[in-house]
Amino acid sequence: xxxxxYPKIVWNTVFAWVQPSPPDVxxxxxxxNFLGRAFSELNRFDKAIxxxxxxxxxxxxxxxxxxxxxxxxxxxxxxxxxxxNDDVDADGYVVSDNNIGALHYDAExxxxxxxxxxxxxxxxxxxxxxxxxxxxxxxxxxxVPTKALRMCVRGSVF
Amino acid sequence: MSLTLPADAGEPMSAVLTADATVRYxxxxxxxxxxxxxxxxTNTLWISLDDGESWFDCASGTSWDDRVSVQKLWYCTQLGSxxxxxxxxALIA
Numbered sequence: 001x002x003x004x005x006y007p008k009i010v011w012n013t014v015f016a017w018v019q020p021s022p023p024d025v026x027x028x029x030x031x032x033n034f035l036g037r038a039f040s041e042l043n044r045f046d047k048a049i050x051x052x053x054x055x056x057x058x059x060x061x062x063x064x065x066x067x068x069x070x071x072x073x074x075x076x077x078x079x080x081x082x083x084x085n086d087d088v089d090a091d092g093y094v095v096s097d098n099n100i101g102a103l104h105y106d107a108e109x110x111x112x113x114x115x116x117x118x119x120x121x122x123x124x125x126x127x128x129x130x131x132x133x134x135x136x137x138x139x140x141x142x143x144v145p146t147k148a149l150r151m152c153v154r155g156s157v158f
Numbered sequence: 159m160s161l162t163l164p165a166d167a168g169e170p171m172s173a174v175l176t177a178d179a180t181v182r183y184x185x186x187x188x189x190x191x192x193x194x195x196x197x198x199x200t201n202t203l204w205i206s207l208d209d210g211e212s213w214f215d216c217a218s219g220t221s222w223d224d225r226v227s228v229q230k231l232w233y234c235t236q237l238g239s240x241x242x243x244x245x246x247x248a249l250i251a
Contacts, residue, residue: 009219011241014200033174036199036241060201060237063218097179097237133237155200157219 011036012154014067015057015136017045019149048145049075054137057153058100061134064155068126072150075142077114079151083107083131095133105135113141168192168247177203178239181210183232190246193231194223201240206232216242 011034024040027033035042049055061067061083071079084103088094095103107130114122136153140146171186195216197203203216207228216222218240231244 009198009200011199037176063200063202095237100237155218 008157010034012064012156013042013152014059014064014134014155015044015151015153016042017055017138017149017151018043019045019048019146021045045149048147049138049140049149050145051075051140051143054139056101056138057136059134059136060132061129062132064129064157066126066128066156066158067134067153068156069124069151069153071112071114071123071125072116072119072148073114073146074116074148075140075144075146076116077151078137078139078141079110079112079114079125080108080135080137080139081110081125081127082135082137083109083129084133084135085131087132100133101135103133105131105133107131163250166191167250169250171246171248172243174241174243175233176239176241177201177233177235179235179237181232181234183209183230184244185230186228186246186248188248189227189229191227191249192223192225192247193228193244194221194247195231195242195244196221197240197242199240199242201235201238203240203242204234204236 021043024038082105084105086103089099089102109127109130112125168191173184175184197216197218197220200218204213206213210232
């Protein structure tokens with residue numbers, strides 16, 4: 001008889017942008033690989049976000065009920081969480097890694113204006129899911145490229 | 159083989175695997191008598207026991223097990239990637 005257990009995961013990082021990127025350290029031999037993979041494979045940071053430019057991430061929202069996390073940067077940011085309820089794309093194809101960026105993200109759940117001078121008030125978030133697929137955008141609204149960026153989006157199953 | 163082992167004892171054949179949109183299979187060293195797996199990451203895992211003829215999903219953070227006699231397990235995701243650990247139990251020779 002198949003058995004499915006109630007979901008709970010230790011590793012629940014959906015997105016991470018960490019600037020500067022920390023080096024990878026091999027898991028200790030004889031112990032579990034608690035992170036599941038090298039952090040560099042999780043870290044979406046590629047290069048500093050230029051003023052007025054954005055980085056975007058997409059993920060299946062279905063496994064979670066809420067998303068939570070934190071923001072830190074030396075620059076002001078506009079962080080937007082939006083959801084799509086498209087089951088197929090405009091051409092009728094099922095959603096995949098190739099077309100998830102082309103869906104209609106009609107449900108804007110949160111548009112947060114991060115201010116480095118107001119870390120306590122603007123450096124954290126929790127977002128209820130409003131759709132099947134999640135889109136997160138980070139836009140640099142400052143005047144210079146980011147020198148430091150730490151944004152982590154985690155999924156909660158409860 | 160020790161005669162004190164229970165009748166349903168088996169040798170574990172464990173693997174930690176990563177699934178993505180490409181359909182792949184894991185081949186156990188021997189035919190299984192039972193398979194257990196746990197999806198340890200953040201995307202839904204799809205698995206097949208019959209070369210992709212039929213599929214079923216194992217949600218993020220959930221486990222699945224059944225008494226099945228197979229040597230291959232096919233797997234993929236719809237979106238992104240996910241990690242899972244699979245343990246096949248083989249009959250003790």
